Amino acid sequence: MRTAGPAETVGLASDRAFEEVYLAAWPRLCRYTWVLVRHHEDAEDIAAEAVRRAYSAWQSGRGPAGDPMPWLFLIARRIVIDRSRRRIPGWLSLSGQGASSDREMRAADPIDGVEAAVWFNQLRDCMSSRQHEAIVLRYLFDLSDQQIGRIMGLSAAGVRTNLSRGVAALRKRPEVFDR
Protein backbone atom coordinates (compact mmCIF):
# COMPACT_ATOMS: atom_id res chain seq x y z
CA MET A 1 0.00 0.00 0.00
CA ARG A 2 1.32 3.43 -0.99
CA THR A 3 1.90 5.89 1.82
CA ALA A 4 1.71 9.65 1.44
CA GLY A 5 5.04 11.44 1.01
CA PRO A 6 6.06 14.49 3.07
CA ALA A 7 4.85 16.96 0.42
CA GLU A 8 1.48 15.22 0.18
CA THR A 9 1.19 15.18 3.96
CA VAL A 10 1.79 18.93 4.08
CA GLY A 11 -0.74 19.39 1.27
CA LEU A 12 -3.36 17.33 3.10
CA ALA A 13 -2.77 19.24 6.33
CA SER A 14 -3.06 22.51 4.42
CA ASP A 15 -6.32 21.33 2.82
CA ARG A 16 -7.70 20.32 6.21
CA ALA A 17 -6.77 23.71 7.66
CA PHE A 18 -8.49 25.45 4.78
CA GLU A 19 -11.57 23.29 5.17
CA GLU A 20 -11.81 24.28 8.82
CA VAL A 21 -11.57 27.94 7.88
CA TYR A 22 -14.15 27.43 5.17
CA LEU A 23 -16.69 25.70 7.41
CA ALA A 24 -16.35 28.36 10.08
CA ALA A 25 -16.50 31.23 7.60
CA TRP A 26 -19.26 30.10 5.24
CA PRO A 27 -22.32 31.48 7.11
CA ARG A 28 -20.66 34.84 7.76
CA LEU A 29 -19.35 35.02 4.20
CA CYS A 30 -22.85 34.37 2.82
CA ARG A 31 -24.29 36.95 5.20
CA TYR A 32 -21.79 39.58 4.06
CA THR A 33 -22.31 38.89 0.36
CA TRP A 34 -26.07 39.03 0.90
CA VAL A 35 -25.63 42.48 2.43
CA LEU A 36 -23.71 43.53 -0.68
CA VAL A 37 -26.02 42.16 -3.35
CA ARG A 38 -29.27 41.61 -1.44
CA HIS A 39 -30.11 38.43 -3.31
CA HIS A 40 -29.82 35.02 -1.70
CA GLU A 41 -28.70 32.97 -4.71
CA ASP A 42 -26.29 35.61 -5.98
CA ALA A 43 -24.84 35.88 -2.49
CA GLU A 44 -24.19 32.14 -2.33
CA ASP A 45 -22.72 32.18 -5.83
CA ILE A 46 -20.30 34.94 -4.87
CA ALA A 47 -19.41 33.25 -1.60
CA ALA A 48 -18.63 30.04 -3.48
CA GLU A 49 -16.49 31.90 -5.99
CA ALA A 50 -14.69 33.68 -3.16
CA VAL A 51 -13.92 30.33 -1.51
CA ARG A 52 -12.54 28.96 -4.77
CA ARG A 53 -10.26 32.00 -5.22
CA ALA A 54 -9.25 31.87 -1.59
CA TYR A 55 -8.38 28.18 -1.90
CA SER A 56 -6.24 28.89 -4.95
CA ALA A 57 -4.41 31.68 -3.08
CA TRP A 58 -4.07 29.46 -0.01
CA GLN A 59 -2.51 26.67 -2.08
CA SER A 60 0.03 29.05 -3.58
CA GLY A 61 1.06 30.38 -0.17
CA ARG A 62 -0.88 33.65 -0.36
CA GLY A 63 -3.15 32.93 2.57
CA PRO A 64 -4.27 35.43 5.21
CA ALA A 65 -1.69 36.81 7.62
CA GLY A 66 -4.12 36.83 10.55
CA ASP A 67 -7.88 36.58 10.80
CA PRO A 68 -9.17 34.95 7.59
CA MET A 69 -12.58 36.70 7.67
CA PRO A 70 -11.46 40.15 6.43
CA TRP A 71 -9.38 38.38 3.77
CA LEU A 72 -12.41 36.41 2.55
CA PHE A 73 -14.61 39.51 2.69
CA LEU A 74 -12.13 41.42 0.57
CA ILE A 75 -12.06 38.65 -2.05
CA ALA A 76 -15.87 38.53 -2.10
CA ARG A 77 -16.15 42.30 -2.39
CA ARG A 78 -13.80 42.33 -5.39
CA ILE A 79 -15.94 39.71 -7.10
CA VAL A 80 -19.04 41.85 -6.55
CA ILE A 81 -17.26 44.89 -7.98
CA ASP A 82 -16.00 42.89 -10.99
CA ARG A 83 -19.46 41.65 -11.77
CA SER A 84 -21.15 45.00 -11.34
CA ARG A 85 -18.55 46.61 -13.64
CA ARG A 86 -19.30 44.03 -16.29
CA ARG A 87 -22.97 44.92 -15.81
CA ILE A 88 -24.27 41.38 -15.93
CA PRO A 89 -28.02 41.65 -16.60
CA GLY A 90 -30.03 41.27 -13.46
CA TRP A 91 -27.08 42.06 -11.25
CA LEU A 92 -27.31 44.53 -8.41
CA SER A 93 -24.46 46.97 -8.35
CA LEU A 94 -22.65 47.64 -5.12
CA SER A 95 -23.46 51.34 -5.36
CA GLY A 96 -27.14 50.58 -5.63
CA GLN A 97 -27.50 52.38 -8.96
CA GLY A 98 -30.16 50.81 -11.11
CA ALA A 99 -31.00 48.50 -8.28
CA SER A 100 -34.75 48.84 -8.59
CA SER A 101 -34.85 47.95 -12.30
CA ASP A 102 -32.43 45.09 -11.80
CA ARG A 103 -34.45 43.83 -8.90
CA GLU A 104 -37.56 43.79 -11.07
CA MET A 105 -35.73 41.79 -13.74
CA ARG A 106 -34.79 38.99 -11.40
CA ALA A 107 -36.83 36.25 -9.88
CA ALA A 108 -38.19 37.06 -6.44
CA ASP A 109 -35.85 36.12 -3.66
CA PRO A 110 -37.63 34.02 -1.03
CA ILE A 111 -35.38 35.55 1.63
CA ASP A 112 -36.95 38.95 0.93
CA GLY A 113 -40.02 37.83 2.84
CA VAL A 114 -38.09 37.04 5.99
CA GLU A 115 -38.51 39.79 8.56
CA ALA A 116 -34.78 40.04 9.16
CA ALA A 117 -34.20 40.67 5.46
CA VAL A 118 -36.89 43.37 5.49
CA TRP A 119 -35.12 44.98 8.46
CA PHE A 120 -31.72 44.95 6.71
CA ASN A 121 -33.26 46.35 3.55
CA GLN A 122 -34.91 49.19 5.48
CA LEU A 123 -31.66 49.86 7.24
CA ARG A 124 -29.95 50.11 3.89
CA ASP A 125 -32.62 52.41 2.49
CA CYS A 126 -32.12 55.05 5.15
CA MET A 127 -28.39 55.52 4.53
CA SER A 128 -25.82 55.27 1.74
CA SER A 129 -24.51 51.86 0.68
CA ARG A 130 -21.05 52.69 2.08
CA GLN A 131 -22.45 53.70 5.44
CA HIS A 132 -24.55 50.56 5.52
CA GLU A 133 -21.62 48.34 4.67
CA ALA A 134 -19.42 49.98 7.29
CA ILE A 135 -22.15 49.59 9.92
CA VAL A 136 -22.64 45.92 9.08
CA LEU A 137 -18.91 45.21 9.18
CA ARG A 138 -18.58 46.98 12.53
CA TYR A 139 -21.70 45.91 14.42
CA LEU A 140 -22.41 42.54 12.87
CA PHE A 141 -18.90 41.24 12.25
CA ASP A 142 -17.08 43.23 14.95
CA LEU A 143 -14.24 44.30 12.67
CA SER A 144 -11.86 47.12 13.55
CA ASP A 145 -11.58 50.42 11.66
CA GLN A 146 -8.40 49.20 9.98
CA GLN A 147 -9.94 45.92 8.89
CA ILE A 148 -13.05 47.65 7.55
CA GLY A 149 -10.89 50.22 5.79
CA ARG A 150 -8.85 47.51 4.13
CA ILE A 151 -11.97 45.77 2.87
CA MET A 152 -13.70 48.92 1.67
CA GLY A 153 -10.62 50.74 0.42
CA LEU A 154 -10.96 53.55 2.98
CA SER A 155 -8.74 55.08 5.61
CA ALA A 156 -9.56 54.45 9.27
CA ALA A 157 -10.81 58.04 9.48
CA GLY A 158 -13.00 57.48 6.43
CA VAL A 159 -14.47 54.40 8.09
CA ARG A 160 -15.26 56.37 11.25
CA THR A 161 -16.91 59.09 9.19
CA ASN A 162 -19.12 56.56 7.41
CA LEU A 163 -19.98 54.89 10.70
CA SER A 164 -20.94 58.09 12.48
CA ARG A 165 -23.02 59.33 9.54
CA GLY A 166 -24.75 55.97 9.25
CA VAL A 167 -25.58 55.90 12.95
CA ALA A 168 -26.79 59.50 12.75
CA ALA A 169 -29.06 58.59 9.84
CA LEU A 170 -30.40 55.68 11.81
CA ARG A 171 -31.13 57.85 14.83
CA LYS A 172 -33.41 59.92 12.62
CA ARG A 173 -35.41 56.83 11.70
CA PRO A 174 -36.42 55.26 15.00
CA GLU A 175 -39.24 53.33 13.36
CA VAL A 176 -36.64 51.32 11.42
CA PHE A 177 -34.37 50.87 14.38
CA ASP A 178 -37.12 49.73 16.72
CA ARG A 179 -38.49 46.98 14.51
Add this chain to the structure above:
Amino acid sequence: MSADNFELVLRARMKSHAAELDRSLRPAPRLSALLSSGGAAGRTLGWLSVRLVLGLAAAVVLAIALASGAPPLHVPQNAPLASISPSTSAGASPTQSLASPPSRASPTPSPSITFVLEPLAT
Protein backbone atom coordinates in the same frame (compact mmCIF):
# COMPACT_ATOMS: atom_id res chain seq x y z
CA MET B 1 -30.64 56.71 24.57
CA SER B 2 -26.94 57.49 24.99
CA ALA B 3 -24.50 56.98 22.11
CA ASP B 4 -22.90 53.91 23.68
CA ASN B 5 -26.24 52.41 24.55
CA PHE B 6 -27.55 53.06 21.06
CA GLU B 7 -24.60 51.25 19.52
CA LEU B 8 -24.98 48.33 21.93
CA VAL B 9 -28.64 47.96 21.04
CA LEU B 10 -27.82 48.27 17.33
CA ARG B 11 -25.21 45.53 17.63
CA ALA B 12 -27.57 43.22 19.51
CA ARG B 13 -30.43 43.83 17.11
CA MET B 14 -28.25 43.30 14.06
CA LYS B 15 -26.94 40.01 15.39
CA SER B 16 -30.36 38.70 16.26
CA HIS B 17 -31.69 39.56 12.79
CA ALA B 18 -28.63 37.98 11.19
CA ALA B 19 -29.20 34.80 13.17
CA GLU B 20 -32.73 34.72 11.82
CA LEU B 21 -31.35 35.12 8.30
CA ASP B 22 -28.89 32.29 8.84
CA ARG B 23 -31.77 29.89 9.42
CA SER B 24 -32.83 30.57 5.82
CA LEU B 25 -29.37 29.78 4.47
CA ARG B 26 -28.51 26.40 3.08
CA PRO B 27 -25.76 24.55 4.97
CA ALA B 28 -22.26 24.90 3.61
CA PRO B 29 -21.69 22.56 0.66
CA ARG B 30 -18.84 20.09 0.84
CA LEU B 31 -15.60 21.87 0.03
CA SER B 32 -14.59 19.29 -2.58
CA ALA B 33 -17.92 19.71 -4.37
CA LEU B 34 -17.66 23.49 -4.24
CA LEU B 35 -14.11 23.51 -5.57
CA SER B 36 -14.86 21.11 -8.39
CA SER B 37 -17.99 22.96 -9.55
CA GLY B 38 -16.24 26.22 -10.50
CA GLY B 39 -19.50 27.63 -11.80
CA ALA B 40 -18.88 31.34 -11.99
CA ALA B 41 -15.21 31.01 -12.85
CA GLY B 42 -16.09 28.69 -15.70
CA ARG B 43 -18.71 31.09 -16.99
CA THR B 44 -16.26 33.96 -16.74
CA LEU B 45 -13.57 32.10 -18.63
CA GLY B 46 -16.09 30.97 -21.25
CA TRP B 47 -17.31 34.49 -21.80
CA LEU B 48 -13.75 35.81 -22.02
CA SER B 49 -12.79 33.19 -24.60
CA VAL B 50 -15.86 34.01 -26.72
CA ARG B 51 -14.89 37.68 -26.67
CA LEU B 52 -11.28 36.80 -27.53
CA VAL B 53 -12.30 34.64 -30.51
CA LEU B 54 -14.71 37.31 -31.78
CA GLY B 55 -12.05 39.97 -31.47
CA LEU B 56 -9.49 37.87 -33.36
CA ALA B 57 -12.00 37.08 -36.10
CA ALA B 58 -12.83 40.77 -36.50
CA ALA B 59 -9.13 41.63 -36.69
CA VAL B 60 -8.51 38.99 -39.41
CA VAL B 61 -11.48 40.17 -41.48
CA LEU B 62 -10.32 43.77 -41.21
CA ALA B 63 -6.77 42.84 -42.24
CA ILE B 64 -8.00 40.92 -45.31
CA ALA B 65 -10.30 43.77 -46.31
CA LEU B 66 -7.48 46.28 -46.03
CA ALA B 67 -5.01 44.12 -47.94
CA SER B 68 -7.34 43.36 -50.86
CA GLY B 69 -9.02 46.73 -51.30
CA ALA B 70 -6.21 49.10 -50.52
CA PRO B 71 -5.44 51.76 -53.18
CA PRO B 72 -1.85 52.20 -54.45
CA LEU B 73 -0.04 54.11 -51.83
CA HIS B 74 2.47 55.99 -53.99
CA VAL B 75 3.48 56.64 -57.61
CA PRO B 76 7.12 56.28 -58.63
CA GLN B 77 8.72 59.70 -58.83
CA ASN B 78 10.41 59.18 -62.20
CA ALA B 79 7.47 57.64 -64.03
CA PRO B 80 6.32 59.66 -67.08
CA LEU B 81 3.07 61.50 -66.52
CA ALA B 82 1.44 60.03 -69.63
CA SER B 83 1.98 56.54 -68.39
CA ILE B 84 0.29 57.40 -65.14
CA SER B 85 -2.54 59.52 -66.33
CA PRO B 86 -3.39 59.66 -70.04
CA SER B 87 -4.88 63.09 -70.63
CA THR B 88 -8.20 63.18 -72.41
CA SER B 89 -8.42 66.90 -73.00
CA ALA B 90 -5.57 69.11 -74.09
CA GLY B 91 -5.42 72.60 -72.77
CA ALA B 92 -7.37 72.10 -69.59
CA SER B 93 -5.40 73.05 -66.61
CA PRO B 94 -5.37 71.58 -64.05
CA THR B 95 -6.89 68.32 -65.22
CA GLN B 96 -8.54 65.87 -62.89
CA SER B 97 -8.21 62.28 -64.03
CA LEU B 98 -8.41 58.85 -62.56
CA ALA B 99 -4.86 57.79 -61.92
CA SER B 100 -5.39 54.07 -61.77
CA PRO B 101 -8.11 51.66 -62.79
CA PRO B 102 -10.15 50.14 -60.04
CA SER B 103 -8.47 47.31 -58.26
CA ARG B 104 -9.40 43.92 -59.66
CA ALA B 105 -9.68 42.50 -56.22
CA SER B 106 -12.21 45.06 -55.17
CA PRO B 107 -15.70 45.31 -56.67
CA THR B 108 -15.87 49.00 -55.90
CA PRO B 109 -13.95 51.65 -57.88
CA SER B 110 -10.75 52.79 -56.33
CA PRO B 111 -11.31 56.10 -54.60
CA SER B 112 -7.84 57.36 -55.39
CA ILE B 113 -7.85 60.52 -57.49
CA THR B 114 -4.67 62.18 -58.66
CA PHE B 115 -4.40 65.81 -59.64
CA VAL B 116 -1.93 66.14 -62.53
CA LEU B 117 -0.50 69.50 -63.50
CA GLU B 118 0.07 69.55 -67.26
CA PRO B 119 2.17 72.19 -69.08
CA LEU B 120 0.12 74.99 -70.60
CA ALA B 121 -0.16 74.75 -74.40
CA THR B 122 1.03 78.12 -75.70
